Amino acid sequence: MTVTGACTPALAWPLTHRPEAAGEARQITKDALARWRVADDPADSVLLAVSELVTNAVEHAQPPLNLRLSHDLYTHQVHIEVSDGGPAATDGDWAASCTPDEHGRGLEIIDFLTTAHGDRLERGHAIHWADVYAAA
Known part of the structure; x- marks a missing residue:
């Protein structure tokens, strides 16, 4: 996760x-x-x-859906958290309608863009997080 330096207050929104x-x-x-x-x-x-x-949360997880962002001025990291209600029993309409070669690259994209990422489970929901280096 983000090393805390001079971090902006985290901002959160329901989606x-x-x-x-x-x-x-x-x-x-x-x-x-x-x-x-x-x-x-x-x-x-x-x-x-x-x-x-x-x-990914819309296609593979249950509601509720929330976005949380913070910016660490010391490490130049933007910390992203997307929380959801945990795995859905079935995929969403888009994922269910695709052939295997039409989706599944999301984790590769996240690996490429981020300095770190992961998941954690908390009571009643899952949190998927990523840190992106955001210095000019």
């Missing part, structure tokens, strides 16, 4: 558990990154990581 949640999360994140004055290139990496994590 609707539907396919449009990824776009909603990108806009929320874009606004937060602008407030934190994160440069365009690292901001793009953060936005893609958020999109992947939220899409």
Whole structure:
């Protein structure tokens, strides 16, 4: 997880558990990154990581769905957390309609974009987190 330095207060938002949640999360994140004055290139990496994590939650997990962001000014890391209600019994409409070669690259993308990522289970929900280096 993020090493704590001069960390901005974490910001959190509930998201609707539907396919449009990824776009909603990108806009929320874009606004937060602008407030934190994160440069365009690292901001793009953060936005893609958020999109992947939220899409995975919509497609493979139960509600509720929440996004939490913080920015560590010392380590230049943006910490992303997407929490959900745990694994769904079946995949969402998009994942269920795809052939195996049409999806499944999300973890590879997260591996490429992040300095660290993982999952943890807490009572009643799962949290998927990632840290993205966001210095200019």
